[in-house]
Amino acid sequence: AMEAPPLRRHRARYKGPAAPPWKETFRRRCMERLRSSRAKLLGRYRQAGESVCGPARGALLVQEVMEQEWQALQAARESLPSLRGKEALAQILEDPDELAVLEEIQQELVLQEQLVIEEYERSLQFDEECLNAMLDGLDASDKVICPVCRKHYLTVRNHLVFCQCGLYISTQGMTEEKLRSLLANTITEHSHRCLHNPEFTVTSGMEEETCLLMSCPVSRGVRLHWDPLL
Ligand SMILES: [Zn+2]
Ligand SMILES: [Zn+2]
Incomplete structure (x- = not known):
């Protein structure tokens, strides 16, 4: 002890x-x-x-x-x-x-x-x-995700489409419905002839109006017919 x-x-x-x-x-x-x-x-x-x-x-x-x-x-x-x-x-x-x-x-x-x-x-x-x-x-459900940044919804006005990321394109008579089908058709059409995922950018030429360009690593860039009246 x-x-x-x-x-x-x-x-x-x-x-x-x-x-x-x-x-x-x-x-x-x-x-x-x-x-x-x-x-x-x-x-x-x-x-x-x-x-x-x-x-x-x-x-x-x-x-x-x-x-x-x-x-x-x-x-x-x-x-x-x-x-x-x-x-x-x-x-x-x-x-x-x-x-x-x-x-x-x-x-x-x-x-x-x-x-x-x-x-x-x-x-x-x-x-x-x-x-x-x-x-x-x-x-x-009636909104369109911006194809350029893929983060924000596009704001669609009659004469204008824009996004928080800086996308800003003049247009005429645009609606969300027209825009969505334009994007969907362009992407679907591309997927029929190419396996690559397309990317969207905005052209910034001095001579022409700003427009949305879809491109992928192998295809030629496709300008979206932005003005639905054309
Ligand atoms: Zn955006
Ligand atoms: Zn392609």
Whole structure:
């Protein structure tokens, strides 16, 4: 008994605290129980979210999981101290090394809990993004994506077609419907004679009016008959 403190210091200095014999089993069972309680955890998280402002993070289920697993472990190993009533697990362990292990397991479980919650939030966000994309698509059903930047919708006016990317072309009597079929026909016609993906650019000649040019690595550029009246 006299030698115990120096030995412990020796261990602490060179190897860190020795793991108590229950550590790995307890840790593994807690992790398993927490993972299998995903639905329960998310239920509590949603409840906490409704009653508490801001993210109610951390230890929603960890204490309960640890206590349940400790009781199960203690029932099999009577040498372990038992939990009584409302006692916290940390209160029944006296060895500081064991308390450190308990703390370590608890932190790992809290982290696992947060990962489950983050994954859940990401999936919610993903659902929302999918829905928004679908609604955008419906809203935009009569719009035309700019063939040059392929990012923004074209704004089509009677005498003008333009885009946020800088595309700006004068026209006459243009509508979104005419423009869409002009683009679709040009792309379809090209695809019948060429396997390459065409690109669209805007000509910027000084002598001629700006117009939209479709080209690909092997075909000659095709000027779109921009003015539907021609
Ligand atoms: Zn554009
Ligand atoms: Zn081509």
